[in-house]
Amino acid sequence: MTDALHQFQTTCDQTGASPTADIRRIVADLGYPARWNWCWENYKPTVIELSRARGLRRHLEIGAGRDPLFQPDEATQLDLDITLNDISAHELSLAPSGYGKVLCDIAAPDAPDIVGRGAYDLAYCRMVMEHVPDVAAMWRNIGEALTPNGVALAFFPTLYALPYVMNRLIPEKLSRVLLETVFPERKPDGDDPKFPAHYDFCFSGEDRLMPMLRRAGFSNAVILPFWGYSYFSKFPILRDVDAAFNRLAERRDWRAASSFAYVVATK
Numbered sequence: 001m002t003d004a005l006h007q008f009q010t011t012c013d014q015t016g017a018s019p020t021a022d023i024r025r026i027v028a029d030l031g032y033p034a035r036w037n038w039c040w041e042n043y044k045p046t047v048i049e050l051s052r053a054r055g056l057r058r059h060l061e062i063g064a065g066r067d068p069l070f071q072p073d074e075a076t077q078l079d080l081d082i083t084l085n086d087i088s089a090h091e092l093s094l095a096p097s098g099y100g101k102v103l104c105d106i107a108a109p110d111a112p113d114i115v116g117r118g119a120y121d122l123a124y125c126r127m128v129m130e131h132v133p134d135v136a137a138m139w140r141n142i143g144e145a146l147t148p149n150g151v152a153l154a155f156f157p158t159l160y161a162l163p164y165v166m167n168r169l170i171p172e173k174l175s176r177v178l179l180e181t182v183f184p185e186r187k188p189d190g191d192d193p194k195f196p197a198h199y200d201f202c203f204s205g206e207d208r209l210m211p212m213l214r215r216a217g218f219s220n221a222v223i224l225p226f227w228g229y230s231y232f233s234k235f236p237i238l239r240d241v242d243a244a245f246n247r248l249a250e251r252r253d254w255r256a257a258s259s260f261a262y263v264v265a266t267k
C-alpha cells in the first residue's frame with residue numbers, strides 16, 4: 001500500500017462511515033494508485049460510481065466548457081439530470097445541446113441564485129479550480145447549490161508541481177507562447193485552449209484545504225493526491241529525472257510535490 005493510500009484510508013477511518021466510506025470503497029474498487037494517469041482515466045468512473053452509490057441524480061458540472069463529462073445519450077442511459085455551467089458563453093455554446101446550461105462565474109456572489117439553491121445532488125469540476133481567483137467563494141457557492149446530502153468533487157492541478165509553478169511565475173503571455181509551441185492543440189482556436197490560471201487553494205494537503213472547506217459549509221472531505229504528469233514527455237532527460245522525483249515524492253507522500261488532487265466533500 002502506498003503512503004498516500006494509507007493516509008487516505010486513515011482519513012476515511014477517522015471521518016467515519018457513509019459518504020467518505022463510499023468514496024474509499026469506490027476508489028479502492030477502481031484500483032486507486034496515486035498516479036497522474038489514474039486520476040485522468042478514473043474521474044468519470046468515480047463520478048458514475050459516486051452517483052450510483054449515493055443515488056445522486058441531479059448533477060451540476062461546473063466549468064464544463066465545450067467538453068462536458070457526459071454526452072446527452074450517456075446522461076439518459078445513466079438516468080442523470082445534468083446542468084452545465086461555465087463562465088464563458090463561447091465555451092458553453094460549443095457544448096452539445098440536450099442539457100440545462102447556466103452561464104455564470106461560479107465564484108460570484110449571485111451564483112447560487114443563478115444556478116439554483118439546493119438544486120443539485122452532485123456538483124463536480126475538472127481543471128476549473130485553478131482558473132478561479134477566489135476558490136473559497138466557489139466552494140461556498142457550491143455548498144449553497146447542493147442539497148443537504150449533496151456531494152462535491154473537484155479535480156484540479158496542485159502546487160508545487162514544477163509545470164504549475166512555472167505557469168504561475170511566468171507572465172501569462174510568455175507561458176501561453178511556450179505551451180502553444182510544445183502543444184499546438186492548446187492554441188485559442190485549438191481543441192484544448194489555455195485559460196489563465198491562479199492556483200488559489202490548489203493544494204493536496206488536508207491542513208491547507210480542510211479549514212477553507214469547513215468554512216464553506218462542508219463537514220467531511222477526502223483528499224486524494226496524485227503525482228506525475230506528461231508535460232515533459234517531449235524532453236527525454238528532463239522527463240526521466242522528473243519522473244524519478246515524482247515516484248519518490250509519491251512513495252514519501254510529499255503533498256507539496258503532488259501534481260493533481262481529487263477533493264470529495266460532503267456537507
Ligand SMILES: C[S@@+](CC[C@H](N)C(=O)[O-])C[C@H]1O[C@@H](n2cnc3c(N)ncnc32)[C@H](O)[C@@H]1O
Nearest residue numbers: 063064065067086087088091105106126128131
Ligand atoms: C481548462 S477548461 C476545463 C473544461 C472542462 N471542465 C474539461 O475538463 O474539459 C476550464 C473551464 O473552466 C471555465 N471557467 C473558468 N473560470 C470559471 C468560473 N469562475 N466559473 C465557471 N467556469 C469557469 C472556463 O471557461 C473553461 O471552460
